[in-house]
Amino acid sequence: MNPDPLAEFRRVVSFRARRFLGQWEASKKLMEGATFPSTIARLYDAVRSKDLPASVKEPLLRLFERNEPRRVQDLDGEGIKSVTGLPPAKGLRALSVFFDLVPAPGSKWPMTRMSSEEAQEAVRELDNPYDLLRRTDVASVLDIGAGDLSFAEELVDLYGSDPKRQQRPFIVHCLDRLDPRSQLGGPLHANTERLQKLQRKEGLSFSFFGNQDMFKLGDLDRQELLASRYTITTCWAPATPTFAYEPTRLSKALIRSELERTKGVFSQTRFGKEQALEVRHGGRALLFPPWKFEIVGPLALLSLLAHRGLLCVLGSVDAQVFWELLAQLLEEPRYRPPDRLFNSDNLPAVFGEVYHALVGLPIGKSIDLAEVAPLRRHYLPSNSSAFMDSVAGHFRYVRISRGAIFPGTPASSTARKFASMTEEVSPWIVTLVPV
Ligand SMILES: C[S@@+](CC[C@H](N)C(=O)[O-])C[C@H]1O[C@@H](n2cnc3c(N)ncnc32)[C@H](O)[C@@H]1O
Numbered sequence: 001m002n003p004d005p006l007a008e009f010r011r012v013v014s015f016r017a018r019r020f021l022g023q024w025e026a027s028k029k030l031m032e033g034a035t036f037p038s039t040i041a042r043l044y045d046a047v048r049s050k051d052l053p054a055s056v057k058e059p060l061l062r063l064f065e066r067n068e069p070r071r072v073q074d075l076d077g078e079g080i081k082s083v084t085g086l087p088p089a090k091g092l093r094a095l096s097v098f099f100d101l102v103p104a105p106g107s108k109w110p111m112t113r114m115s116s117e118e119a120q121e122a123v124r125e126l127d128n129p130y131d132l133l134r135r136t137d138v139a140s141v142l143d144i145g146a147g148d149l150s151f152a153e154e155l156v157d158l159y160g161s162d163p164k165r166q167q168r169p170f171i172v173h174c175l176d177r178l179d180p181r182s183q184l185g186g187p188l189h190a191n192t193e194r195l196q197k198l199q200r201k202e203g204l205s206f207s208f209f210g211n212q213d214m215f216k217l218g219d220l221d222r223q224e225l226l227a228s229r230y231t232i233t234t235c236w237a238p239a240t241p242t243f244a245y246e247p248t249r250l251s252k253a254l255i256r257s258e259l260e261r262t263k264g265v266f267s268q269t270r271f272g273k274e275q276a277l278e279v280r281h282g283g284r285a286l287l288f289p290p291w292k293f294e295i296v297g298p299l300a301l302l303s304l305l306a307h308r309g310l311l312c313v314l315g316s317v318d319a320q321v322f323w324e325l326l327a328q329l330l331e332e333p334r335y336r337p338p339d340r341l342f343n344s345d346n347l348p349a350v351f352g353e354v355y356h357a358l359v360g361l362p363i364g365k366s367i368d369l370a371e372v373a374p375l376r377r378h379y380l381p382s383n384s385s386a387f388m389d390s391v392a393g394h395f396r397y398v399r400i401s402r403g404a405i406f407p408g409t410p411a412s413s414t415a416r417k418f419a420s421m422t423e424e425v426s427p428w429i430v431t432l433v434p435v
Contacts, residue, residue, distance in 0.1 A: 005053040010085035017086075017094035022221055023102040027093035030101060036071060039096060040064050046099035051377050051394065059083050060095075109227030110169055112138040112310055119310050120397045120433045127366075128409040129313050129399075129431045133159050133231060139170045140230040142308055144214045146174035147412060148187060149194040151236050151315070152206075154410035160204055171205045172198070173226055177291065179211040184276055184289050187413075214304060215296065233309030236412035237316040237427075238301060244320040246297035246328065249336050255295050258341055266293060298325035306395070306434035314430040316404050316415035322428045323347060329398055329432075330354065331374040358400060363426055366401040397433040402426055 017024050030039040044064035047057060063079050077088040084091035096102055114122075114136050122135050133139040139159060143152055152174050160170060178185040190208055198206045209220060220226045241263070245255045259266070264281035268290055275290040298321065305312035317325065323342045327335045327350075337350060348355045357372045369375060377394050404418035404427050405411040418427050 004055075006055050006059070006083070009052075009056045010083065013084050013091075013094045013098045014086060017090075017097050019218070020097055020221075021218060023097045024093065026102045027096045030096050031072065031089055031093060033071075037068055039092070039101065040069055040075070042101050043092070043095055043099060046101065050099070056083070107228065108224050109140065109171060110138045111227060111229050112136045112140070112231045114231075114310060116310065116396060116433060116435055123311060123397065123399070123431060123433055124368075128406065129311060130155065130159070130232065130410060132311055133170075134162060136231050136310075137168065138231055139168060140227055140232070141172050142226070142230040142233045143172070143174040144176075144233065144235045144304070145237070145239055146176045146190070146208065147236070147414065148189065148191045149174060149198065149208065150191070150416075151234070151410055151412035152198060152208075153194050154412075156198060156201060156204060156206070158408075158410050160201055169205060170203060171227065171230070173207050173209075173230070175209040175212040175214060175220075177211070177213050178289060179274075181211075182274055182289060183272060184274070184287055213291075215300065228308070230309050232311045232313060233305045234313045234315065235301065235305065236314075237318070237414035238298075238314060238321050238325075240318060240321055241293060242296050243298050243301050244324055245295050245341075246299055246324050246336075247295060248297065248299060249327070249338060250341065251339050254339055254341065259293060263293075299328050301325075302328060302432075306432070309434070312432040312434065314428075314432075316412060316418055316427045317430055318427050319425045322430075323351070325430065326351070326354070326358075326400075329369065329376055329395065331376045358402075361400070361402045363403045364401075364406065366399050369398040369400055394435055395432045396435050397431075399431040401429040401431070403429070 017027075029035060041064075044061070047060045047064065050057070052060075059079060060083055063076055063083065066075065069075050072089050072092065075088065075092075080086070080088045080091040084094050086094055119132065122132055123129055126132060130141075133141070141155060143155075146152060152172055156170075156172060174190075176188070176190065178188055178190075180190060182189075190210060195208055198204065198208070207225065209225070212220070217226060221228070241259060245258070247255070264279045264286075266277055266279040269276050269278040269287075271287050277288045277290050277292045279286045279288065279293075302312075302325070305314070314325070320342075327342075335350060335354075340346070340350075342350065351358075354369075354373050357367060361367055375395060375398055404415045406429070415427070418424055
């Protein structure tokens with residue numbers, strides 16, 4: 001955990017440069033003679049408009065406010081090094097990647113020209129956030145952790161034949177970490193009939209990527225198989241326990257002991273030819289994919305969704321993931337108590353008025369989160385190591401809706417199961433517009 005925002009910034013900047021290889025390569029062009037002055041001017045504007053802690057923003061502004069530098073040597077090399085941790089030219093390239101100056105790979109896919117402000121305006125008026133697809137020049141959706149593809153099918157059934165959309169592209173990309181060859185995972189596997197139906201659907205550009213970790217998209221990006229930005233990124237029933245514990249808030253030891261307490265003792269084993277996770281629960285040994293208990297946390301999920309989407313929709317979020325996720329969306333640090341697990345006893349005290357507003361929300365109703373408590377603006381946190389992959393901007397709009405399914409809105413099979421389980425605590429839909 002790193003309390004110094006500048007040190008954290010350095011780490012994030014070099015992490016992004018390493019991670020977004022396509023943009024890193026392309027950033028070389030921004031350093032070339034004729035382009036260089038405008039690169040610096042763009043960097044200056046980008047820094048000015050970003051909400052960053054003063055200890056990061058001020059040294060960055062000082063670097064770029066000099067008059068018309070023509071080459072790297074005209075800038076304060078030591079200053080660049082101290083802000084980025086990299087030699088001057090590499091440091092500038094890394095900043096260009098960080099501040100999104102470089103066109104991302106995936107540009108063979110059309111991207112909507114709608115702005116984030118316009119998306120917010122539109123979504124405010126829509127009960128069903130997916131109806132944004134009817135209002136944008138490009139309709140594209142990335143569904144992560146797509147499971148049996150039932151959500152994709154419902155989405156395409158609803159919007160695939162929209163006459164208003166006929167002449168416009170409709171792109172649906174789905175991915176899931178389950179290996180289609182695996183014997184584990186049961187009903188979550190992509191359903192073959194659905195897959196074929198979607199692949200054959202006219203006027204739809206559909207792809208499904210199985211055995212694909214959502215946090216390792218580099219290969220797909222290099223092959224331009226994914227768009228760098230979609231009209232909507234969505235994730236239904238985000239996996240538990242993967243997203244139920246936030247590692248920037250909870251220690252590894254605490255998470256492990258909680259998993260053992262609630263799920264059972266677990267270890268890696270083999271199942272036929274494949275690796276598996278064995279969990280001993282109630283005298284039985286249960287088998288899961290080997291990565292089932294890898295804990296990533298909601299911050300990284302939010303970051304991924306926000307990076308890739310004009311609008312983000314998380315559907316059928318179960319209670320455990322929901323409160324952990326909510327803690328990351330609110331400004332005040334008191335919602336993120338270090339190393340304290342959330343449970344039904346402490347939720348009212350931790351979330352206070354937010355808790356009461358949300359649990360009092362009738363099924364089928366929604367709330368604009370900013371009306372209950374300020375939304376988080378500073379994702380350069382004082383104690384976050386996961387910021388390396390976190391949301392550089394923030395969300396301008398967050399709507400929380402209570403319930404598994406909403407009339408006229410596409411839903412996944414997990415959401416539909418939830419709806420029939422009257423004993424279960426109702427899940428949530430979280431609709432977010434990134435800045
Ligand atoms: C609870 S299931 C939900 C499936 C489907 N979205 C639904 O709502 O019915 C969670 C899904 O996320 C997938 N998943 C978990 N971790 C993942 C990761 N890192 N990358 C991609 N998919 C992942 C799982 O394989 C599983 O299919």
